[in-house]
Amino acid sequence: MSFLLNGLAATTWMQVVMYCIGGLLIWLAIKKGVEPALILPMGFGAILVNLPASGAVNQYVSGLGNVSGILDWLFEVGIHASEAMPLLLFIGIGAMIDFGPLLSNPKLIFFGAAAQFGIFATISLATLMGFNLPDACSIGIIGAADGPTAILVSQVLKSKYVGPITVAAYSYMALVPIIQPFAIKLCTTKKERRIHMPYSPAGVSKMSRILFPVICTVIAGYVAPASVSLVGMLMFGNLLRECGVLDSLSDTAQHAFSNIITLLLGITIASSMKAEAFINLQTLMILALGLLAFVFDTMAGCLFAKFLNLFTKNKINPMVGAAGISAFPMSARVIQKMGIKEDPQNHLLMHAVAANVAGQIGSVVAGGIILSLAPQLLM
Amino acid sequence: MNATEASLILMGEGMAGIFVVMFLIYISIKLLGKKRNKKSEEPKNQ
Numbered sequence: 001m002s003f004l005l006n007g008l009a010a011t012t013w014m015q016v017v018m019y020c021i022g023g024l025l026i027w028l029a030i031k032k033g034v035e036p037a038l039i040l041p042m043g044f045g046a047i048l049v050n051l052p053a054s055g056a057v058n059q060y061v062s063g064l065g066n067v068s069g070i071l072d073w074l075f076e077v078g079i080h081a082s083e084a085m086p087l088l089l090f091i092g093i094g095a096m097i098d099f100g101p102l103l104s105n106p107k108l109i110f111f112g113a114a115a116q117f118g119i120f121a122t123i124s125l126a127t128l129m130g131f132n133l134p135d136a137c138s139i140g141i142i143g144a145a146d147g148p149t150a151i152l153v154s155q156v157l158k159s160k161y162v163g164p165i166t167v168a169a170y171s172y173m174a175l176v177p178i179i180q181p182f183a184i185k186l187c188t189t190k191k192e193r194r195i196h197m198p199y200s201p202a203g204v205s206k207m208s209r210i211l212f213p214v215i216c217t218v219i220a221g222y223v224a225p226a227s228v229s230l231v232g233m234l235m236f237g238n239l240l241r242e243c244g245v246l247d248s249l250s251d252t253a254q255h256a257f258s259n260i261i262t263l264l265l266g267i268t269i270a271s272s273m274k275a276e277a278f279i280n281l282q283t284l285m286i287l288a289l290g291l292l293a294f295v296f297d298t299m300a301g302c303l304f305a306k307f308l309n310l311f312t313k314n315k316i317n318p319m320v321g322a323a324g325i326s327a328f329p330m331s332a333r334v335i336q337k338m339g340i341k342e343d344p345q346n347h348l349l350m351h352a353v354a355a356n357v358a359g360q361i362g363s364v365v366a367g368g369i370i371l372s373l374a375p376q377l378l379m
Numbered sequence: 380m381n382a383t384e385a386s387l388i389l390m391g392e393g394m395a396g397i398f399v400v401m402f403l404i405y406i407s408i409k410l411l412g413k414k415r416n417k418k419s420e421e422p423k424n425q
Contacts, residue, residue, distance in 0.1 A: 106408040113394070113401040120390035127382040136386060208411040215411075219403045224396055361404070362397055369396045370389070377385040 010052035014275035021278075022046035025167075034174035037259075038147065038266040042167065045071065045270020046278075057271055071271035078268055079162075083155055085265045086148035087233050090364070092258030093148070094237025095250050097328065099212055101354040104202040108320070108351060112358025114304035115324030116366040118143035118297030122289050123370075129285060135159050137374050139286050142169045143293025144363035145176070145327040149230060151269065153367050157374060163272035164283040168290035176330045179291070180322055181338055183298035188318045192306070193342045195317040199350050209242040220365055227368015234364055298322045301355070316351075323352040326363035332356040 025043025029036035048056045049071060057069035078085040102109060123133075123140035131139060138154035142165060150169040154162045172179060184193070213235035220231040240250040272278075305321030319338055323331045335352035380388075 103408055103411075106405050106412070109401050109405050109408070110398070113397040116397055117394060120386070120393050124383060124386040124390060127386045131382070133382045133385050133389075136382065137389070202412065205411075208408075211411060212408070215407045216404055219407065220400055223400050223403070358401070362401065365397050365400050366393065369393045373389050373392055373396075377380070377389060 007052045012275065014279045015050040015052065017279055018050040018273065018275045019047050021273075022050075028171075028174075032174075035170045037262045038170050038269075039174070041263065041266025042170075042270050042273070045267045046273045048267075049270055049273060050275050057274070069271075071268060074264065074268040075271040078264065079151065079155055083152050083229075085261055085268065086151040086155075087229055089148045089258065089261045089265065090230060090233035091237040091240070092253045092261065093360070094213070094234040094239075095241045095253035096258075097234075097238055097241075097357055097360060099209065099238065099357055100204050101201070101350050102357045103204045103208055103212060105351065105354045108354040109358040109361070110308075111301050111304065111321045111324030111355040112360070112362030113324070114321060115297045115301035115355075115359055116144070116362045117300035118293040118295070118325075119366050119370075121296045121300075122293035125292065126285075126289055129289070131282075131285075133374060133378060135161060137370050138162075138165055139289050140293060141165075141367060141370060142172065142286075142290035143297050143325075144366055145169075145173055145294065145297065145325040145331075145359070146363040146367075147173065148265075149326075149363055149367040151265070152230065153370055156371055160277065161282060161286055163269065163274075163278050164286045165290070166269045166272070168287050172290055172294050173327045173330070176294070176325075176327045177334050177337075179294045180298050180325075180331060180334050183295045184302055184319055184322050184338065186295075187299045187302045188306075190342065192318050193338065194346060195315050196343075196346055197314075197317050197320065197348060197351050199347070201350070206242070206244065210239065213238040213242065216361060220361075220368065224365060224368040224372050226371035227365050230364040230368050231361070234360070294325070297325045301325065317346075317348055320348055320351045320355050323355040324359045324362065325356075326359040328356045328360055329353065331359070 022043045025039050028034040029040035056071045058072040059067050061067050119140045123136045126136035126139045134157035138159035141150050141153040147169045154165045217235045221228045301321035301324040302318040305316045305318040309315050319335045323335045332352035336349040339346040339348040
């Protein structure tokens with residue numbers, strides 16, 4: 001009967017720490033509402049993969065040889081071999097996004113570019129801290145504020161830190177309401193935060209809504225071919241939404257399909273949270289760098305708006321620039337809330353939503369550009 | 380070239396690339412808007 005105690009005897013302190021991390025993630029998901037759709041499966045998965053001789057991951061069993069585990073298999077097939085899961089999730093995300101506010105106020109698209117600066121600043125910082133370029137790029141992409149992009153880039157660049165990067169990306173996305181106000185206040189004055197922006201929406205024709213995803217895909221494809229998979233899936237989902245003849249497919253992409261992929265993605269990512277790969281100094285450094293990436297993004301967006309204000313007659317509230325990150329729609333809501341707090345008559349929501357959806361495009365383009373350039377720089 | 384130098388090149392080219400893509404999308408949205416305005420003006424002229 002000694003086999004009953006084999007598991008207990010084989011438990012290491014690192015595995016116990018992972019149970020605590022798993023428990024913490026489950027608690028954050030349930031009690032604090034931190035991205036529960038992904039954080040809860042990841043928390044449970046972190047416990048699952050770290051049980052001694054867990055059957056959920058690949059094992060060597062004496063007498064039987066190598067035995068496959070479901071989570072390692074899902075990771076191999078769904079993420080490692082094809083990057084299918086994060087890419088397919090973009091169809092659902094695209095179907096959820098309404099680009100209308102951006103199409104009626106296109107100049108805000110540039111905030112979707114400026115607010116990606118945090119990605120590149122963090123990459124440089126990570127290299128200074130001793131990470132090699134592929135790992136640094138994978139860490140920097142946390143600043144895309146876009147979980148699937150972070151998973152995809154770190155996977156394509158064969159980073160060994162997929163687990164911590166995913167945890168950081170999703171955790172900080174949920175912490176946008178705390179991180180962004182802090183960063184915005186660091187680089188704006190009260191007077192700037194009170195700038196009013198009148199909203200006069202231009203009508204957007206159905207043809208524009210249909211052509212927009214096609215044009216975006218072609219442009220991104222020509223400039224950064226590696227971004228085609230990311231932008232293409234996002235825009236395909238959006239085309240389903242806007243075409244008007246595939247309402248049932250659009251509805252499926254937005255709800256059932258997204259839910260299935262999210263469910264599988266969360267638990268599958270947990271297979272990269274094995275104690276020996278997760279508990280190290282690098283994980284702490286990645287968590288710190290990921291936080292900085294979000295702060296740099298936010299500040300870059302604000303500073304870009306302040307820069308534009310030097311030349312424009314109609315001033316832009318710098319807080320709208322901060323919404324150029326991809327965390328949709330949290331970031332737009334944060335800006336609206338901050339605007340109202342500064343001045344109850346200051347409604348910035350539609351401007352912030354426009355910058356926020358531009359950030360969605362910007363983050364996937366940034367991911368694609370990194371995938372295009374990083375291999376060339378490594379040669 | 381060490382990793383930090385490479386990351387700085389990546390920063391320059393990466394940010395330039397994103398702005399170029401966004402600029403081209405901006406131009407295309409403007410063109411789509413112009414076409415729409417032309418269409419809506421036509422009935423007024425008749």
